[in-house]
Amino acid sequence: MxxxxxxxxxxxxxxxxxxxxxxxxTYREIAGQFDYTPEGIGIIVRSDSxxxxxxxRKADLVDPIIRQSVEERLTxxxxxxxxxxQRKLATSDDPKLALATLDATSRAAQYGARSGVPAGGVxxxxxxxxxxxxxxxxxxxxxxxxxxxxxxxxLAA
Numbered sequence: 001m002x003x004x005x006x007x008x009x010x011x012x013x014x015x016x017x018x019x020x021x022x023x024x025x026t027y028r029e030i031a032g033q034f035d036y037t038p039e040g041i042g043i044i045v046r047s048d049s050x051x052x053x054x055x056x057r058k059a060d061l062v063d064p065i066i067r068q069s070v071e072e073r074l075t076x077x078x079x080x081x082x083x084x085x086q087r088k089l090a091t092s093d094d095p096k097l098a099l100a101t102l103d104a105t106s107r108a109a110q111y112g113a114r115s116g117v118p119a120g121g122v123x124x125x126x127x128x129x130x131x132x133x134x135x136x137x138x139x140x141x142x143x144x145x146x147x148x149x150x151x152x153x154x155l156a157a
Contacts, residue, residue, distance in 0.1 A: 015050075016057050
């Protein structure tokens, strides 16, 4: 028997409340609480209408500060730090604290020059052959055919 839940009922809202407070609950445990079979709970929980209602309920519970992106918060911190630095520098001759704060917040907000290495950059290790005085010596050490050496050109003065 398969059916799709077209509309979320009051009981379904109660199931959502239970699932949100007991996220580790199994279908069997949820079914026992609401007098359903585990299979019936599975059908309800997997339905599009139940999932949509669950997402709405989760969004209602999340504090707006938490939803704010990390980038926005770090940018705000950088701006607040700059304001503090401006006030501090106007009244103090000790720029060490101000520079340290500016450096930390500007890097966190990704201001300033960026290096060519991406975040979490990749390091390549390449083993190069050692030095040799000429190509014949190098070829004998590393088993390659020597490069023909060009005759020395002497320029007359």
